[in-house]
Amino acid sequence: MIKKIQKKYALSHKGAVDLVKGILACTLQNIVFMLPVGLLYLLVDDLLKGSISQSHIVFYIVGTVVALLLIALSTYLQYNCTFLATYVESGVRRITLAERLRKIPLSFFGKKDLADLTSTIMADCTYLETAFSHFIPPLFGAIISTTLIAISLFFVDWKLAIASLWVLPIAFCIVLFSSKIQQKLNKKSMKAKIECADGIQECIETIQDIKSNNAEETYLKGLDKKIDNVEKQAIKTEFGTAVFVGSAQMILKLGIATTALVGAYQLINGSISVITMFMFLLVVSRLYDPLQGSLQNLAAIIASRTNIARMNEILDHDIQQGTEIMDNKGYDIDFNNVSFSYNGKEKILNNVNFTAKQGEITALVGPSGGGKTTVSRLASRFWDTDSGTITVGGMDISKIEPETLLSLYSIVFQDVTLFNNTIMENIRIGRKDATDEEVLKAAKLANCDEFAKKLPNGYNSEIGENGCELSGGERQRISIARAFLKDAPIILLDEATASLDVENETLIQNALSKLIKDKTVLIIAHRMRTVADADKIVVLANGTVAESGTPSELEKQNGIYSHMASLQKQSNSWTIK
Ligand SMILES: Nc1ncnc2c1ncn2[C@@H]1O[C@H](COP(=O)(O)OP(=O)(O)OP(=O)(O)O)[C@@H](O)[C@H]1O
Secondary structure, eight states: OHHHHHHHTTOOHHHHHHHHHHHHHHHHHHHHTTHHHHHHHHHHHHHHHTOOOHHHHHHHHHHHHHHHHHHHHHHHHHHIIIIIHHHHHHHHHHHHHHHHHHHSOHHHHHHSOHHHHHHIIIIIHHHHHHIIIIIHHHHHHHHHHHHHHHHHHHHHOHHHHHHHHTHHHHHHHHHHHHHHHHHHHHHHHHHHHHHHHHHHHHHHHTHHHHHHTTOHHHHHHHHHHHHHHHHHHHHHHHHHHHHHHHHHHHHHHHHHHHHHHHHHHHHHHTSSOHHHHHHHHHHHHHHTHHHHHHHHTHHHHHHHHHHHHHHHHHHTSOOOOOBSOOOOSSOOEEEEEEEEOSSSSSOSEEEEEEEEOTTSEEEEEOSTTSSHHHHHHHHTTSSOOSEEEEEETTEEGGGBOHHHHHTTEEEEOSSOOOOSSBHHHHHHTTOTTOOHHHHHHHHHHTTOHHHHTTSTTGGGOBOOGGGTTSOHHHHHHHHHHHHHHHOOSEEEEESTTTTSOHHHHHHHHHHHHHHTTTSEEEEEOSSGGGGTTOSEEEEEETTEEEEEEOHHHHHHHTSHHHHHHHHHHHHHTOOOO
């Protein structure tokens, strides 16, 4: 049962056990709150009989003290089992999600946008925190305690019990019937919220392009629509809740009226005593309170299913796994009949075969969209192949734990990601335990000195979110410094020197040639002069290896490579007239 609860509510084992405890604590609390009603019943009965002895008085005093103690104890238990346990579980849930995201292949992130994922980890977790502390245990607690008390009423007087309880199945039916409709409404409302959050995020990220294209008005109109849609969906959802929950609550109130009517009739008939009638009225006036309170939060409970489903999507997603033991002999990278598609339909790579040898520079060139970046992503196991194998030193990389595998790689991407921290710390990401001296040495090799020393705090200057205070070339140099610091045996350079000016490019290329000595180097380049000294060129076109050989061999072939090289020579002499 615990396993089922775990799955249904996206909880850890402890979280599921705590939820059961929380429900039991709420049930206990509701039953204990009935004790004063029981005592009052006995007291009135005694008073009507006119026979209160000293022992009875002692009984009522002790009974009241015990009832108060039990109320305090059950409240304490309920608080511990719902509130405290939920906050602990919330932390566990966020860590579990983050851990899972670390291991999920990047293909998943292509289908999801950032706002959606952030909202799952932050907003959904906060929402569930409230649902599991305030709403869910009290609702189930109310259902159990009400059922138990209802059964006991049948032992006192079955006719009056029916008069009091007929409302319960009707209220439950309304709730059950409405839950599907409310879930649909909630899904739509959540979708509208995510679209709106995406829109706002996109607007902030692209504000420069929006302004430069004079597209503010059109863009903001679209955003206004998304914001209006959030409001519209929220009102629809609230309306749905108001109709169904309001009806269920009204029906529950009718229970008191029918108890009074049937009770009065039976009293006149003489089939029940005044005290029985009094007890029923007292019980019924309290019986529905927990249930009515929980119904107020029904919409939130139903909405939590949507949040749970979004979490389960992450928790159930396949992860990339593998051994942490590497048995590679050397660092040659081998692509054997590798095919791959991003969406399972269009093949981006089709039977790709080539070897990037240790101690050599292998350059991937070819027309835009030919699959060069995809090859480098597969080589570093950011994605897994659909068929075929990629080996490093003879070791199948699909069997190696991704983070372990990446310890073999220094990667410099086309798009550099920097953190809102100092230059020093941004470079240290290359190797966490590097000393300041080692960081500075790597920075010098990557030619960072030139700009870092001009900043007010040198290498200790903060560079803003994603290095927004630096130029493209400066950002790229930090990324190259990271690769120097990591000094891994395999180097992947994806247009590493693309955003550098000619002077810096030459300096960096000199430094890179020191870095890549005796290593396996896979370099992606658009500029043919960058790869003129490569040991091997692999030309990728339409996802297949169209040509491969040394630069001079390919020059002679008069194929794609020589065509691209001559086109670039022509474009070098191009000017704006
Ligand atoms: N994350 C992705 N999801 C879906 N399709 C993608 C993704 N990344 C790339 N593609 C598609 O895969 C194909 C190959 O892209 P890739 O980036 O590997 O080419 P490339 O040769 O590196 O191109 P370029 O020289 O322009 O950088 C392209 O058609 C591209 O649209």
